[in-house]
Amino acid sequence: MALERTLSIIKPDAVAKNVIGAIVNRFETAGLRIVGQKMMHLSKEQAEGFYAEHKERPFFAALVEFMTSGPIVVMALEGEDAVRKNREIMGATNPQEAAAGTLRADFAETIDENAVHGSDAVESAAREIAYFFSDEEVCARTR
């Protein structure tokens, strides 16, 4: 199985609930390693740029408003099959449909405030990691 990297975001609702550590623990327990991490408060332009593929969707303005409502934690995660594994740990986009024991089942209530983001493919992961991190900010785990 391939060693991959993926982007994870702990969204403003989960940061406000003070569950950063609980969420990080799920990733580490599943064997994913953090290779980049920072807290940011996105500007409107940064949030619009990140979610540009959704700009024609009816929920776009609300999504940007939510993502700029407070700080987030962005992480580059590395591991075997990291993209799929991260999405499995997150659960379905709509927390009402998320499997028991997933992050969205445990830490989110609604589809518009759903605790976490995870890249959906290796290609989008590379683009999304580069959106938030310079090369120097992503560190190889050498020991």
Ligand SMILES: Nc1ncnc2c1ncn2[C@@H]1O[C@H](COP(=O)(O)OP(=O)(O)OP(=O)(O)O)[C@@H](O)[C@H]1O
């Ligand atoms: N019908 C909707 N109503 C409100 N917000 C939505 C809706 N669909 C998606 N969103 C918001 O837009 C985000 C991006 O939607 P997308 O379809 O890419 O879901 P996802 O890939 O599961 O989530 P993410 O990209 O955040 O990991 C969702 O996480 C959610 O916050």
